[in-house]
Amino acid sequence: MAAFTRRGGVGPAVRWGALGAGCALVLGTAVPGAFADDVPVLGGGVEHLASVPKPVALADSAAYNSDLAFTGDYAIGGNYDGFVVYDISEPESPRVVSEVLCPGGQGDVSVSGDLLYLSVDYPRADEECGSAPVSPADAEGFEGIRVFDISDKADPQYVAAVRTDCGSHTNTLVPAADGRRDYVYVSSYSPSEEFPNCQPPHDKITVIEVPHDAPEEAAIVSEPALFPDGGDATTTGCHDITAYPERGLAAAACLGDGLLLDISDPVAPVVLHRVRDENFAFWHSATFTNDAANVVFTDELGGGTAAVCTEEVGPERGADAVYSVDHSGETPTLEFRSYYKLPRHQSETENCVAHNGSLIPVPGGDFFVQSWYQGGVSIIDLTDPDHPEEIGYLDRGPWDPDTLRTAGSWSAYYYNGHVYSSNIQRGLDVLRLTDPRLTPAEDVALVEFNPQSQPSLPGS
Numbered sequence: 001m002a003a004f005t006r007r008g009g010v011g012p013a014v015r016w017g018a019l020g021a022g023c024a025l026v027l028g029t030a031v032p033g034a035f036a037d038d039v040p041v042l043g044g045g046v047e048h049l050a051s052v053p054k055p056v057a058l059a060d061s062a063a064y065n066s067d068l069a070f071t072g073d074y075a076i077g078g079n080y081d082g083f084v085v086y087d088i089s090e091p092e093s094p095r096v097v098s099e100v101l102c103p104g105g106q107g108d109v110s111v112s113g114d115l116l117y118l119s120v121d122y123p124r125a126d127e128e129c130g131s132a133p134v135s136p137a138d139a140e141g142f143e144g145i146r147v148f149d150i151s152d153k154a155d156p157q158y159v160a161a162v163r164t165d166c167g168s169h170t171n172t173l174v175p176a177a178d179g180r181r182d183y184v185y186v187s188s189y190s191p192s193e194e195f196p197n198c199q200p201p202h203d204k205i206t207v208i209e210v211p212h213d214a215p216e217e218a219a220i221v222s223e224p225a226l227f228p229d230g231g232d233a234t235t236t237g238c239h240d241i242t243a244y245p246e247r248g249l250a251a252a253a254c255l256g257d258g259l260l261l262d263i264s265d266p267v268a269p270v271v272l273h274r275v276r277d278e279n280f281a282f283w284h285s286a287t288f289t290n291d292a293a294n295v296v297f298t299d300e301l302g303g304g305t306a307a308v309c310t311e312e313v314g315p316e317r318g319a320d321a322v323y324s325v326d327h328s329g330e331t332p333t334l335e336f337r338s339y340y341k342l343p344r345h346q347s348e349t350e351n352c353v354a355h356n357g358s359l360i361p362v363p364g365g366d367f368f369v370q371s372w373y374q375g376g377v378s379i380i381d382l383t384d385p386d387h388p389e390e391i392g393y394l395d396r397g398p399w400d401p402d403t404l405r406t407a408g409s410w411s412a413y414y415y416n417g418h419v420y421s422s423n424i425q426r427g428l429d430v431l432r433l434t435d436p437r438l439t440p441a442e443d444v445a446l447v448e449f450n451p452q453s454q455p456s457l458p459g460s
Contacts, residue, residue, distance in 0.1 A: 044379060044392025045435030049092050049418070052428040055084055055099045064406065064424045067356065069111040070415045070449040074153055076116060077422055078107035082129075083118060085153045091418045091430050097153045102129035102146065110173040110450045112182050114151035115215055119168035120144055121188060127161040136195040143167025145184060145208055147215050160218045164188065164206040166198035170240045172250075173453040174266045183221075183266045184208040189237025189255055202237040203227035207267055222267045226252065226259060240285040244292055246456045251286035251295045258283050258297050260325065260334050273333045275323065279316045285356055289366045290457050294385050295334065296368065297321045298354035305406050309352035309375045315341040318353040320370070322385045340388040342375045344395065349404045350374035356411035361444040361457040362437065369419050373408035374398060377421050377431065379438070392435055399425055413451050417442045
């Protein structure tokens with residue numbers, strides 16, 4: 001369907017023309033990425049096992065590594081310029097299987113069987129992977145979701161594109177009950193007045209339906225408004241939604257508001273409760289505990305590019321907020337319990353704030369691994385929702401000790417015995433957790449894992 005650069009393993013880069021056209025080859029040598037001089041600092045029972053530099057096609061410092069999704073022995077790493085497929089069958093020696101150059105900003109990823117959903121939120125001239133960027137004011141520019149067939153991990157194929165209003169900053173997989181189709185929740189918002197197609201009231205999300213046996217027929221099926229009566233003054237859309245399909249619930253982080261949703265009908269989500277917090281500048285993401293009794297919301301104060309893990313900013317801003325889900329009333333509600341902020345102050349040249357994480361699947365326990373950009377990776381005990389505490393960490397130190405630059409861990413997730421951290425500039429880090437409280441998680445094996453589509457884990 002479209003042109004993109006694809007490279008498998010450590011071979012040369014190959015640029016293909018659009019389907020039906022001749023192809024030209026652009027050969028290049030794979031050169032390991034350069035790391036800043038640093039020795040990871042570890043705390044608690046955390047071991048640093050391996051690092052994989054950003055591959056050549058996606059190595060530009062402006063091509064940030066972003067989110068991760070997992071399927072079988074593979075991790076899919078999003079990037080502002082496309083995505084990477086890693087073989088993680090040997091976690092101590094992960095390797096790049098393929099890389100796809102398909103720019104579109106953010107590059108949020110979800111995986112479903114042989115299908116990969118990739119977010120595009122920087123407008124392009126058309127749907128083609130090689131198309132040029134255009135002004136956000138260009139109403140004809142393409143933003144939305146790209147669909148890839150990744151049945152051959154060394155040779156992903158671009159099969160569909162769905163345009164959505166305001167593009168797709170993030171996407172969330174909600175599998176249909178019949179197992180024959182996916183629903184993809186598309187979240188988007190206006191970052192500035194330069195994006196006229198996203199201005200308030202941008203109070204909706206977009207739901208895309210993708211038939212498994214005909215992904216090329218992917219299409220929008222609904223555009224539910226989550227703020228029909230208006231949101232907080234700072235709410236111009238949603239940043240991210242975490243679904244818990246088996247519980248029929250989702251938690252939405254919508255800039256100025258946190259929402260609890262009923263998604264028992266995935267095409268028509270219903271707002272159950274809405275909360276606000278005077279200490280939150282930017283409701284960014286959410287994670288349920290396994291029993292769905294609590295939700296951890298994150299505040300991305302400074303948009304991810306500021307140094308806010310400092311003594312001056314304090315412990316309640318740029319932090320996590322833990323909410324309990326109260327089922328005692330007619331409908332469930334969210335009740336505030338506590339804040340958690342990275343306890344290790346960072347320097348003024350380290351962008352640091354609460355970011356993406358996931359549960360560590362300890363049966364009967366509530367443990368969480370989370371990224372904090374240049375604050376590193378934090379392991380958190382959530383057993384007492386009123387007093388969460390850090391029990392382990394990895395901190396790589398500043399990317400540039402003299403200048404504030406965007407770097408660090410974008411997302412850190414536990415998958416089948418290890419923690420995988422998508423580092424914006426350095427590539428992929430692999431960690432092992434040796435704390436005896438966490439080692440029971442090694443017995444939990446998943447076939448597929450999208451952190452924003454939580455599965456029910458043993459011991460719930």
